Amino acid sequence: MATAAFPRRSPLLLLLGLVLAFLLAAPAAEAWTGEIRGHVFCDVCGDAAIGPEDHSLEGAEVAVLCITKSGEVINYQAFTNSKGMYTVAETMPESDRWESCLARPISSFHQHCTRRGDSHSGVKFTYNKPSGNTHTVKTFLYKPVNAPLYCS
Numbered sequence: 001m002a003t004a005a006f007p008r009r010s011p012l013l014l015l016l017g018l019v020l021a022f023l024l025a026a027p028a029a030e031a032w033t034g035e036i037r038g039h040v041f042c043d044v045c046g047d048a049a050i051g052p053e054d055h056s057l058e059g060a061e062v063a064v065l066c067i068t069k070s071g072e073v074i075n076y077q078a079f080t081n082s083k084g085m086y087t088v089a090e091t092m093p094e095s096d097r098w099e100s101c102l103a104r105p106i107s108s109f110h111q112h113c114t115r116r117g118d119s120h121s122g123v124k125f126t127y128n129k130p131s132g133n134t135h136t137v138k139t140f141l142y143k144p145v146n147a148p149l150y151c152s
Contacts (some may be wrong), residue, residue: 030094038137042113045151046143056084061106098127117141
């Protein structure tokens with residue numbers, strides 16, 4: 001009488017199969033993605049209004065500090081692109097999402113436009129956007145030490 005021969009399974013393969021089954025059965029944390037963006041401009045005439053004489057500042061540094069629902073403080077550093085725009089984005093568990101944030105300009109590396117142009121040292125805001133949405137921060141302004149004559 002012939003008996004069927006069963007291949008001998010490696011204990012390691014059995015263990016890997018059990019781990020894989022456990023991971024597939026475990027509930028995954030709900031992911032949440034947030035994004036914060038804003039602009040930095042050179043206010044050439046120092047009139048606190050963006051006009052045709054003003055231009056975006058590339059390379060300006062902006063700090064964004066956020067507090068999560070779990071109480072963790074996260075500090076981000078961003079630099080503006082050629083259009084003067086900066087972006088901070090993060091994906092995290094829904095339970096740890098941003099609750100409130102503070103965005104503030106740090107410095108401008110433009111040779112003529114290095115003085116803070118507005119009185120705000122930063123902008124505080126509550127972040128209550130659903131996952132995948134963006135919060136836009138007001139524009140930060142820098143101005144030259146001396147305004148050009150055509151601004152008078």
